[in-house]
Amino acid sequence: MAIEIEPLFTLIGEAVVYFAAFLLIIAIIGSILIGYSFKTEKFIFPGFMLFSITLLENLVKALFRLIKMDDSIVDNVGITLKNKISLRKFRNTPINERMIFFPQxxxxxTCPSKLSPEGMQCIYCGACEVGRAKKTAEMLGYKVFIVPGSSFIRRLVRKHKPSAILGVGCMTEIKAGLEMCEKIQVFSVGMVLDKAGCVSTVLDWDKFYEFIQKD
Ligand code: SF4
Structure with a gap:
């Protein structure tokens, strides 16, 4: 029996068009919800939003750019949602099983610290807030590291095997860090810097102290 090629191609073509339209609708709904959540800080249908960000990140960001909106909002909302999901598990983890990573x-x-296999070795010179924050967190029971890059984080996580991680960094680092933690099944929360860059970055320290002391 001869196979009818033409109707088959038509069928496949129609299926592709319907599927693309379906994805576009999901991306549009996801984008509207993300924009709304960012503006109002009310996160409705978080599972759907996370689904659209995970599956259709590039398309959702393209839609934001199309209407001249900052596409970093998508990352911002994605990180907030992941933080919300992990927060309870993070808090339920004993403090001595939690690690904190600060970016260098x-x-x-003028920091005089030297690099070691455990990251930068702070000597608590008082020239920045990192030293005081490290000391405070360690007194609470956290293991704290100041790291120059993600390769250090991976190595230190392999070595110390934490059950939960608080990562501080720019949006891109936090996004990558949360994804890494998802893969290795470690509960993680990200705290995004108020001002990113290569040096002299800024963190909301009040928020940091409040976060580590709350349980
Ligand atoms: S307190 Fe800050 S500047 Fe001083 S050693 Fe520690 S990290 Fe470096």
Whole structure:
């Protein structure tokens, strides 16, 4: 029996068009919800939003750019949602099983610390807030590291095997860090810097202290 090629191609073509339209509708609804959540800080249908960000990130960001909106809002909402999902598990983890990672760019430009296999070795010189924050967190029971990059984080996580992680960094680092933690099944929360960059970055320290002391 001869196979009818033409109707088959038509069928496949129609299926592709319907599927593309379906994805576009999901991306549009996801974008509207993300924009609304960002503006109002009310996160409705968080599962759907996370689904659209995970599956259709590039398309959702393209829609934001199309209407001249900042596409970093998508990352911002994605991080907030992931933080909300992990927060309870993070808090339920004993403090001595939690790790904190600071990026080295938070240090003072004059920082005298030396690099070691455990990251930058703070000598608590007082030139920046990182030293005080590290000391405070360690007194609470956290393991705290100041790291120059993600390769350090991976190595330190392999070595110390934390059950939960609080990562501080720019939006891109936090996004990558949360994805890494999802893969290795470690509960993680990200705290985004108020001002990113290579040096002299800024963190909302009040928010940091409040977060580590709350349980
Ligand atoms: S407090 Fe620590 S991290 Fe900050 S500048 Fe001094 S040695 Fe560097």
């Amino acid at each position: 760019c938070l240090r003072a430009i």
